[in-house]
Every structure is written in C-alpha cells, then in structure tokens.
Amino acid sequence: MKKIEVLGTGCANCQTTAKLIEETARAKGVEIELEKVEDLPRIMSYGVMSTPGVVVDGRVVHAGGIPSQQAIEGWLGDSAGGGCCGDEAGSGGGGCC
Numbered sequence: 262m263k264k265i266e267v268l269g270t271g272c273a274n275c276q277t278t279a280k281l282i283e284e285t286a287r288a289k290g291v292e293i294e295l296e297k298v299e300d301l302p303r304i305m306s307y308g309v310m311s312t313p314g315v316v317v318d319g320r321v322v323h324a325g326g327i328p329s330q331q332a333i334e335g336w337l338g339d340s341a342g343g344g345c346c347g348d349e350a351g352s353g354g355g356g357c358c
Contacts (some may be wrong), residue, residue, distance in 0.1 A: 262289065262292045262293060262294055262316060263292075263293045263315070263318055263336075263337065264293070264294045264318055264319070264341035265293050265294070265295050265296070265315065265316070265317050266270055266296045266297075266298050266314070266316040266335070267279040267295065267296070267297050267313055267314070267315055267322075268298045268303075268304045268307060268309050268313060268335075269297075269298075269299065269312035269313040269314065270299055270301070270312065271297075271299055271311070272313075274312070274313050274315040274326065274327050275297070275312055277327050278297055278312065278313040278315065278327050278328060279297055279313075279327070280294060281327070281330070281333055282294070282295060282315070282333055285330065285331070285333045285334060285337060288341070289334065289337055289338075290300055291337045293337070295335065296330075298316075300340070307321050308320065308321065309321060309324045310324070311324050311325030311326075312324070312325070313325075313326075313327070315328060315336070317336045322336055333351060
C-alpha cells in the first residue's frame with residue numbers, strides 16, 4: 262500500500278488533486294492511504310512552497326498545480342516515487358525538489 266499525502270490549504274486545486282489520485286488508484290486497483298495535509302508548518306517541512314504538493318511514501322514528487330493523469334499513474338505504478346522534477350513521471354506543473 263502506498264502512502265500518499267496531498268499538501269495544501271484546501272483550495273480547489275488541492276481538492277481536485279486528491280480526487281484525481283483517489284479515482285486513478287481505484288481505476289488501477291491500487292490500494293493507497295491518502296492523507297490531506299493542511300498544516301502549513303508540516304507542508305513547509307517538506308520544502309514545498311507551491312501547492313498542491315504530493316508526497317508518495319515520504320518523497321515529494323510534485324509541487325504546484327494539478328498533476329497530470331500520466332504523472333499520477335506513474336506514482337501508482339511500479340516506479341512510483343521515482344519521478345520528480347523534470348522527468349516524465351514527475352512533471353506536472355511545478356518544480357518539486
């Protein structure tokens with residue numbers, strides 16, 4: 262089971278990101294534990310300055326903007342957590358590292 266955290270203050274983009282992750286996991290049959298993190302000091306502890314941010318198994322994989330479907334699928338696949346900052350699986354609108 263993958264632990265996924267969506268970092269953000271509850272804005273529309275953060276809510277959409279969480280919903281897309283849930284829907285994609287369900288469609289792929291991947292079991293996840295999804296947590297919405299709205300506590301600013303905790304968000305900043307990850308070094309995320311632009312939300313929504315996404316953390317998969319303790320690793321920041323995305324920050325800023327709604328991630329692409331392709332990026333979410335990559336995080337949920339065998340190489341999840343491997344994509345970040347500029348490679349296809351981790352790109353999605355923001356510099357995350």
